[in-house]
Amino acid sequence: MTIGKTARCLRGALIAALILTARAQAADPAPVAPSPDSLKRALATWSQADREFGFAHWDQVFQTRTVARGAHVHPLPVGAPLPTFANGGAGAAALDRYATDYKLAGLVVLVDGRIRLERYGLGHSAVGRWTSFSMAKSLTSTLVGAAIRDGYIKSVDDPVTRYIAGLRGSAYEGVSIRELLTMTSGVKWNEDYTDLKSDVALFYETPPDAGVDATVSYMRRLSREAPPGTKWLYKTGETNLIGVLVQEATHKTLAAYLSEKVWGPYGMEQDASWQLDVTGHEQGGCCFQATTRDFARVGQFILDGAFVDGRPVVAAGWLEAATRKQADINVPGRGYGYQWWTRDDDTFDAIGIHGQMIHVDPHRKLVVAINSAWPVATGKEQSAARMQLINTIAAAVDGEAGR
Numbered sequence: 001m002t003i004g005k006t007a008r009c010l011r012g013a014l015i016a017a018l019i020l021t022a023r024a025q026a027a028d029p030a031p032v033a034p035s036p037d038s039l040k041r042a043l044a045t046w047s048q049a050d051r052e053f054g055f056a057h058w059d060q061v062f063q064t065r066t067v068a069r070g071a072h073v074h075p076l077p078v079g080a081p082l083p084t085f086a087n088g089g090a091g092a093a094a095l096d097r098y099a100t101d102y103k104l105a106g107l108v109v110l111v112d113g114r115i116r117l118e119r120y121g122l123g124h125s126a127v128g129r130w131t132s133f134s135m136a137k138s139l140t141s142t143l144v145g146a147a148i149r150d151g152y153i154k155s156v157d158d159p160v161t162r163y164i165a166g167l168r169g170s171a172y173e174g175v176s177i178r179e180l181l182t183m184t185s186g187v188k189w190n191e192d193y194t195d196l197k198s199d200v201a202l203f204y205e206t207p208p209d210a211g212v213d214a215t216v217s218y219m220r221r222l223s224r225e226a227p228p229g230t231k232w233l234y235k236t237g238e239t240n241l242i243g244v245l246v247q248e249a250t251h252k253t254l255a256a257y258l259s260e261k262v263w264g265p266y267g268m269e270q271d272a273s274w275q276l277d278v279t280g281h282e283q284g285g286c287c288f289q290a291t292t293r294d295f296a297r298v299g300q301f302i303l304d305g306a307f308v309d310g311r312p313v314v315a316a317g318w319l320e321a322a323t324r325k326q327a328d329i330n331v332p333g334r335g336y337g338y339q340w341w342t343r344d345d346d347t348f349d350a351i352g353i354h355g356q357m358i359h360v361d362p363h364r365k366l367v368v369a370i371n372s373a374w375p376v377a378t379g380k381e382q383s384a385a386r387m388q389l390i391n392t393i394a395a396a397v398d399g400e401a402g403r
Contacts, residue, residue, distance in 0.1 A: 043193060043353075043377065044196065044201075048103075048373070048375055051354065051373045051375070052103065052105070052122045052123070052373045055105070055130055055131050055354070055371075055373050056105070056122070056123065056124055056128055056129070056130055058129070058130075058131040058273075058275070058287060058289050059129065059273040059275075059289050062275050062276075062287070063275070063276045064273035064274055064275050064276060064287075064289065065253060065255040065273065065274050065276055065282060066255060066271050066272075066273055067255045067258050067259050067263050067271060067272040067273060067274055067288075067290075068259045068263065068264060068271055069259075069263060069264060069267075069268050069269065069270055069271050069272075070259075070263070070264030070265055070266075070267060070268070071264075072267050073267050073268075073269045074266055074267030074268070074269075074297055074300075075267075076108075076110065076113070076114070076115050076293060076296070076297070076300075077113070077114050077115070078114065078115045079111065079114035079115060079116050080116070081116065081117065082109065082111070082116045082117050082393065082396040082397065082400070083396050083399055083400050084392070084395075084396050084399070085117050085393075085396060091392050091393075091396055094388075094389065094392055095107075095117075095119060095389065095392075098385060098386075098389050099119065099121050101385070102355060102372055102374060102382055102385055102386070103121075103122060103355070103372050103373040103374060103375070104119065104121045104122070104355075104370070104371075104372050105120065105121055105122045105124040105130055105292075105371040105372055105373055106119070106120050106121075106124050106126075106130060106291075106292030106369070106370070106371040107119040107120075107292070107368070107369070107370055107371075108292050108293050108295070108296040108367075108368075108369045109296075109366070109367070109368050109369075109393055110296050110299070110300055110366070110367040110368075110369075111364070111365060111366055111397055112365045113300055113304075113365075115296075117393065120292075122373060124292070124371065126291065126292070126293055127270070127291065128291065129270070129272065129273070129289040129290055129291055130289065130290070130291070130292060130295075130356075130371040131287055131288070131289050131352075131356075132286075132287065132288040132289065132290065132295070132350075132352050132356055133286055133287065133352030133353045133354060133356050134236065134239075134285060134286060134350075134351060134352040134353060134356075135288065135295070135350040135351065135352040135356050135357070135358055136239075136274070136283070136284065136285060136286050136287060136288035136352070137236075137239045137284070137285050137286075137339040137350070138298075138339050138340050138350035138358070139258060139262075139288060139298065139350075140239055140242050140243050140246065140254065140284035140285070140339065141181060141239075141242065141322055141338045141339035141340065142262065142302075142306065142313075142314060142322075143246045143254065143257055143258060143261065144156070144177065144181065144242060144245070144246060144338070145306070145313075145314030145315050145318035145319070145322065145338075146257070146261045146262075146313050146314050146315075147246055147249050147250055147257075148314070148315040148318070149312065149313070149314055149315040149316075149318075150250070152246075152249040152250045153177070153245075153249050155177075156176065156177045156178040156181060156338075157176050157177070157178055158176065158177050159173075159174065159175065159176055159177075160172050160175050160176065160177055160180055160241070160245065161173055161175075163177075163245045163248045163249050164216060164241065164244055164245055164248055166212055166213065166216040166217075166220060167216060167219070167220050167241075169220075170219070170220035170221075170222070171185075171186075171187045171188075171220075171222050171223055171224040172185065172187065172219070172220070172241075174228055175187070175228045176228065176229075177242075177245065178326075179228045179229050180238050180241060180242055180245070181242065181322075181326075181338040181339060182232065182326045182327040182336060182337070182338065183232055183233060183234055183235055183238055183327065183336060184228065184229050184230065184231060184232050184233075184327050185228055185235075185238060186224050186225060186226035186227050186228045186229070186230060186231055187219075187222050187223070187224055187225070187235070187238075188222055188223050188224065188225040189222065189233055189235040189237060189238075191233075191234050191235060191236060193353065193377040193378070194377075199218075199222070199235075199237060200236055200237070202218070203215075203218050203236070203237050206218050207278075208278060208279055212279075213244055213277075213279050213281060214277040214278050214279045214281070215237065215240040215241055215243070215244050215277065215281070215283075216241070216244060218237065219237050219238070219240075219241055232327040232328060232329055232330075232336060236285040236286060237285070238285075239284045239285030239286075239339060240277075240283050240284045240285045240286075241284075242284050242285075242339070243281070243282055243283065243284020243285070244281065244284070246284070247281065247282075253281070253282060254274060254281075254282040254284060255273075255274050255282055258274075261313050262298075262301065262308075262313060265308040265309070265313075266297065266301050266308050267297070268290070268294045268297055269291060269293060269294055269297070270290070270291050270294060272288060272289055272290040272294065273288070273289040274287070274288050274289070275287035275288075275289075286352075292369050292370075292371050293369075295358055295369040295371070296358070296367050296368075296369035298350075298358055298369075299350075299358040299359070299360045299367035299368075299369060300367050302319065302323070302360055303360050303362060303365065303367055305319060306318070306319055318338075321337065321338060322337050322338035322339070322340055323337050323338075323340050323342060323348040323360070324337055324342055324346075324348075325337060325342045325344070326338065326342075333345075345363075346361075346362055346363060347359065347360060347361045347362070347363075348360055353374075353377040353378055354372060354373055354374045354376075354377055355370065355371070355372025355373065355374040355382060355386065356370065356371055356372065357369070357370045357386065358370075359390055361394065364394060364397045364398070364401075366393070366394065366397055368390055368393060370386065
């Protein structure tokens with residue numbers, strides 16, 4: 001047997017073992033995720049080969065719920081290749097280096113809704129799904145905007161406890177939906193992915209209280225370190241709470257509501273999937289699986305103003321607030337909106353660990369969707385290289401526009 005075949009067999013054995021674990025731990029016929037410790041274990045112990053395989057087959061490793069596509073597909077016509085990226089130009093060489101050095105799986109660049117650059121690697125393709133990690137946060141935020149428009153949620157200034165009764169009496173008493181969206185609740189949290197005792201690790205391994213949603217069960221145990229609205233701190237657990245809020249307000253699963261409001265009517269090309277927690281609920285802060293082209297369509301949907309057939313999906317003024325700086329993150333020129341990372345140049349991003357990104361540039365009518373398998377969850381070098389690639393793409397757009 002060749003080394004390549006051996007590696008594939010080992011990865012297949014890993015996947016099979018995790019699937020069997022999931023089935024063994026299911027307590028009822030409803031979709032139930034494997035032990036949340038499996039996700040922590042995956043992030044902490046998977047080899048690079050495991051990552052490249054697992055990120056592309058996430059919904060075969062973990063239990064997920066389908067986000068159904070609709071009857072039509074939003075077209076992405078193919079335009080002329082971007083200058084410098086064609087015919088062995090400087091941009092093509094830069095992309096080759098990035099793809100090799102930073103484990104690029106998929107890249108789709110849209111300019112004015114047309115595909116101007118597309119690249120795949122690591123065995124990924126236009127028809128394969130890849131996990132989003134925290135890019136899911138921006139989708140969950142968008143569903144809040146839809147729920148306000150639909151009348152399920154009155155206002156972002158409503159207290160969270162109005163919709164999530166299980167948080168009453170906890171550190172989230174007096175915290176508004178806006179403060180959850182901007183991660184300024186003042187509740188203490190540790191998001192260190194390398195610390196197995198951090199909240200982001202313990203969150204996935206602590207058994208929930210009987211009859212209580214897994215997210216609510218853990219988050220209501222936390223303490224407060226600052227008054228609401230005064231301190232920004234990145235907390236995946238709080239986006240999971242936003243997901244619970246949407247489910248409680250709409251009485252629909254996140255998968256069903258996203259399919260109803262966006263995935264189906266806008267015309268995503270393929271079904272997507274969303275990972276479930278141990279209580280059978282989608283994790284609003286993580287692990288949404290879609291094709292790179294459909295991630296690009298998400299960016300285009302937002303760039304187009306979140307309209308479907310001329311009708312707005314989100315509340316009036318939602319996108320302007322969501323994609324603009326609402327909280328200071330102590331990084332010059334950067335900020336945080338409603339689960340979108342913002343820049344002072346009016347561009348904004350959905351970002352996930354290990355190199356996932358949807359970059360939206362309204363002035364250039366530019367969307368860049370990137371899926372990767374970085375060997376590390378986050379890194380300054382990796383982020384700088386990705387931004388350099390995006391700047392090269394932006395310069396190519398500027399060049400042909402005569403800017």
